[in-house]
Amino acid sequence: MPPSRVFITGAGMISPMGNNAEAHIAALRAGSTHFREIDFFDVSRQRVKTAGVADLPDDLSGYTLTPREAARLDRGTRLLLHATAQAISVAKLTDIPIETPFVVGTSAGAMPIGEEYYKAATAVPNKRTGQFSRVEHYQPQRQSGTVQHALGFRARTQIISNACASGANAIGHAFHSIRSGRKSMAIAGGYDALCQLVFSGFDSLQALAVSGIPRPFDAHRDGLALGEGAAMFVLESEESMLARGAVPIVEICGYGMATDLHHLTQPHPEGTAAVRSMTAACKQAGKQPCDIQYINSHGTGTPLNDVAEANAISHWAGEDAKNIAVSSTKSAMGHLLGGAGAVESAICMLALKHQHLPASLNIREVDPACCFDLVREPREASLNAVLTNSFGFGGSNATLIFSNVN
Amino acid sequence: MDASSLYHACLENTDFPPATLERSLGEETLSYLNRPLDTQALRAAMPKHPRLRRASNVTKFAVTAAHQAIGVERMERIKNGELNIGIILTFLNGCVNYSNRFFSEVLDDPTFASPILFPETVFNAPASHIAASLDCDGPVYTLIGDSATWFSAMEVADEWIANGLVDGCLILCAEEIDWLTLEGLRLYSRHIIATEGAAAVYLEATPSVVSVANLCGPFPYNNSTERRAAVMDAWATHENLPSDILIDGLTGIPRLDSDELAATATWSGERLSPARILGEGMGIRCGFQTIAAIEALQDGHDSATILACGGNQHAFSARLTRHIL
Numbered sequence: 022m023p024p025s026r027v028f029i030t031g032a033g034m035i036s037p038m039g040n041n042a043e044a045h046i047a048a049l050r051a052g053s054t055h056f057r058e059i060d061f062f063d064v065s066r067q068r069v070k071t072a073g074v075a076d077l078p079d080d081l082s083g084y085t086l087t088p089r090e091a092a093r094l095d096r097g098t099r100l101l102l103h104a105t106a107q108a109i110s111v112a113k114l115t116d117i118p119i120e121t122p123f124v125v126g127t128s129a130g131a132m133p134i135g136e137e138y139y140k141a142a143t144a145v146p147n148k149r150t151g152q153f154s155r156v157e158h159y160q161p162q163r164q165s166g167t168v169q170h171a172l173g174f175r176a177r178t179q180i181i182s183n184a185c186a187s188g189a190n191a192i193g194h195a196f197h198s199i200r201s202g203r204k205s206m207a208i209a210g211g212y213d214a215l216c217q218l219v220f221s222g223f224d225s226l227q228a229l230a231v232s233g234i235p236r237p238f239d240a241h242r243d244g245l246a247l248g249e250g251a252a253m254f255v256l257e258s259e260e261s262m263l264a265r266g267a268v269p270i271v272e273i274c275g276y277g278m279a280t281d282l283h284h285l286t287q288p289h290p291e292g293t294a295a296v297r298s299m300t301a302a303c304k305q306a307g308k309q310p311c312d313i314q315y316i317n318s319h320g321t322g323t324p325l326n327d328v329a330e331a332n333a334i335s336h337w338a339g340e341d342a343k344n345i346a347v348s349s350t351k352s353a354m355g356h357l358l359g360g361a362g363a364v365e366s367a368i369c370m371l372a373l374k375h376q377h378l379p380a381s382l383n384i385r386e387v388d389p390a391c392c393f394d395l396v397r398e399p400r401e402a403s404l405n406a407v408l409t410n411s412f413g414f415g416g417s418n419a420t421l422i423f424s425n426v427n
Numbered sequence: 428m429d430a431s432s433l434y435h436a437c438l439e440n441t442d443f444p445p446a447t448l449e450r451s452l453g454e455e456t457l458s459y460l461n462r463p464l465d466t467q468a469l470r471a472a473m474p475k476h477p478r479l480r481r482a483s484n485v486t487k488f489a490v491t492a493a494h495q496a497i498g499v500e501r502m503e504r505i506k507n508g509e510l511n512i513g514i515i516l517t518f519l520n521g522c523v524n525y526s527n528r529f530f531s532e533v534l535d536d537p538t539f540a541s542p543i544l545f546p547e548t549v550f551n552a553p554a555s556h557i558a559a560s561l562d563c564d565g566p567v568y569t570l571i572g573d574s575a576t577w578f579s580a581m582e583v584a585d586e587w588i589a590n591g592l593v594d595g596c597l598i599l600c601a602e603e604i605d606w607l608t609l610e611g612l613r614l615y616s617r618h619i620i621a622t623e624g625a626a627a628v629y630l631e632a633t634p635s636v637v638s639v640a641n642l643c644g645p646f647p648y649n650n651s652t653e654r655r656a657a658v659m660d661a662w663a664t665h666e667n668l669p670s671d672i673l674i675d676g677l678t679g680i681p682r683l684d685s686d687e688l689a690a691t692a693t694w695s696g697e698r699l700s701p702a703r704i705l706g707e708g709m710g711i712r713c714g715f716q717t718i719a720a721i722e723a724l725q726d727g728h729d730s731a732t733i734l735a736c737g738g739n740q741h742a743f744s745a746r747l748t749r750h751i752l
Contacts, residue, residue: 066536066537066538067537119647127571128549128550130571135526136530138607138611139527139530139531139607140534142607142610143452143531145452145453146453146455147452147453147455147457149614152610152611152614153614153615156611156614157739160519160571160573160739161571161572162571162572162573162576162739162740163739166649166739166740167649169649170649170650175647175648175649175653176647177645177647177741178572178647178740178741179570179572179579179583180570180571180572181568181569181570181571182518182550182551182569182570182571183551183567183568183569184549184550184551190568194568194583197586197590198586201586201589201590203586217530217533218526218529218530218533218548221529221533221537221540221545222529222540222545222546222548223545224537224540225537225540225541225542225545226542226545226546227542278566278567279564279565279566280555280558280563280564280565280566280567281564282558282559282562282563282564285478285546285547285552285555285556286546294564297564413551414546414549414551414552414555415549415551415552415554415555415567416555416558416559416567417551417555417567
């Protein structure tokens with residue numbers, strides 16, 4: 022049996038760029054950056070005090086949550102809820118069967134709740150009030166369960182935690198399940214909210230740009246900016262989509278993954294695992310590098326990542342690299358960790374839909390390793406197939422390929 | 428403790444006296460019963476690899492189990508590029524010990540928070556170390572969820588193998604004890620005694636003495652009422668043959684066991700309860716159940732049923748059978 026074609030029929034997104042697709046495309050067209058001072062945990066003693074902060078919608082009245090349930094939602098759950106609700110609404114999904122996979126990627130989960138638990142547990146005198154709720158709701162599966170409860174459905178939750186590749190892995194995994202004919206539909210994506218432990222962790226590694234402005238692919242880049250966000254998608258087989266009368270937005274046609282064994286936190290300088298994940302995704306999509314017009318790169322802005330990714334693109338595409346437009350949208354909103362691969366997939370979807378290339382912002386001098394068409398200003402383009410890379414701590418590499426619906 | 432010892436401990440109802448973990452809080456000393464791993468035995472069993480020098484305990488447990496499950500012959504084939512495997516590690520808690528230490532340093536003074544600790548707190552750090560120690564550069568997932576997520580990993584492995592993505596797949600679960608975890612568990616019941624460790628199995632499509640004959644689930648749930656129904660469904664959907672040995676998840680704490688006891692009330696066959704003997708393993712509970720089931724088959728049983736109720740996400744049931752090759 023030939024593999025099923027897989028389409029995105031619904032998408033929802035929230036990031037520092039805005040709370041829906043329209044806000045994202047407007048921000049991408051404008052080439053604006055979205056960083057501000059963090060005011061919901063203590064950054065007074067950190068080297069860096071800014072990040073890409075999402076404006077969480079205040080109105081939770083449309084969900085089946087009691088006031089108590091609504092009050093205890095953490096930032097991550099709210100991001101996931103918002104993106105999932107949008108995706109379901111866009112897909113006009115009214116009935117979600119219990120067999121539907123709900124595949125989400127996250128790195129930090131509900132860490133802010135864990136932080137509250139820790140602070141209460143170490144307070145003198147010992148405070149137990151609220152600790153049971155914190156223990157329960159700290160667990161990422163409870164975040165997904167809460168979102169499903171709030172939206173009135175129950176599904177098969179799978180949580181992939183492959184650090185910064187989590188969101189891409191979740192979408193790719195759902196894609197594979199449908200492509201192979203095991204499932205006809207899935208809801209998938211990724212999310213992560215800013216939290217003190219992770220922010221301090223990246224700061225301790227001196228991975229954050231001291232200026233607060235990341236400059237991916239700049240010769241003098243000095244680090245990344247963190248951000249938060251979520252994107253969720255409804256993925257369907259062609260048969261399911263046609264049976265429902267759903268409207269496809271884009272097609273997912275390739276997913277590749279590979280593990281970089283070089284180091285826990287540093288990529289192989291030649292990006293060998295990235296080459297393998299891009300090659301595997303292309304093979305599955307039945308495409309050559311010359312068929313890809315745009316790459317939404319992982320492009321964190323750290324000295325090691327960007328040169329490794331540039332080398333990987335060069336090796337993978339060869340002479341064709343110079344014709345491929347590449348940008349890092351982390352330059353505008355920061356690194357969303359578990360949400361990065363998902364929100365950047367949403368940006369790829371918007372690029373295809375609007376035939377528009379988002380830019381790598383803040384570049385002053387291009388790194389000589391860039392052998393490709395580095396997009397420094399937003400511009401119109403003719404796009405048929407685009408690729409997004411997500412690489413994470415631990416060497417998790419994931420690549421997704423999207424194409425126009427023919 | 429290896430797989431055979433685990434099975435025999437369950438069979439013989441071995442009593443493992445718990446240890447006490449204490450912490451000071453102000454003028455108070457808080458203490459918790461638990462069953463930690465024997466660190467001397469771990470050190471002897473653990474493979475040597477540069478990545479493991481500063482790795483967390485949970486990584487050390489997982490790597491040790493991984494090498495036991497893969498074995499020397501397969502390891503050679505992986506290194507020679509003759510065997511392409513995937514790795515799926517499941518957690519409920521993950522690297523809680525280093526997270527505790529790192530966050531404590533952050534609150535104390537973030538300027539001095541250790542950059543060595545932080546990367547080891549990331550959920551997929553242990554899987555990365557396992558991959559490096561095995562020279563496995565293929566697909567690697569870390570799945571987070573309740574204890575039954577172990578079977579979710581089996582589903583993913585089945586998919587990877589069927590799609591030709593890998594020749595075989597290593598499935599693992601691991602957890603480590605920390606006062607944070609012990610206090611959290613006490614909120615569920617003051618009678619819980621936690622344990623730690625790891626379990627690993629290697630799955631492939633070629634004929635084997637032990638096979639997964641059925642995997643039913645997941646049966647998802649979001650609250651306690653739905654949980655009871657999901658556990659009932661997981662049990663009812665399964666072909667429960669009294670000739671099987673049942674490897675259940677009972678803890679010996681009635682309130683926590685009520686759904687499972689209700690589902691299996693009419694079971695008249697033999698049953699083993701690893702969690703009663705070893706304690707609450709959190710994310711490793713179903714891994715231990717599966718190891719006990721495999722050992723029961725090696726010991727002469729023809730088939731074993733496992734009921735996995737999960738904690739707050741989903742239930743599964745599985746049936747393993749023994750074959751003569």
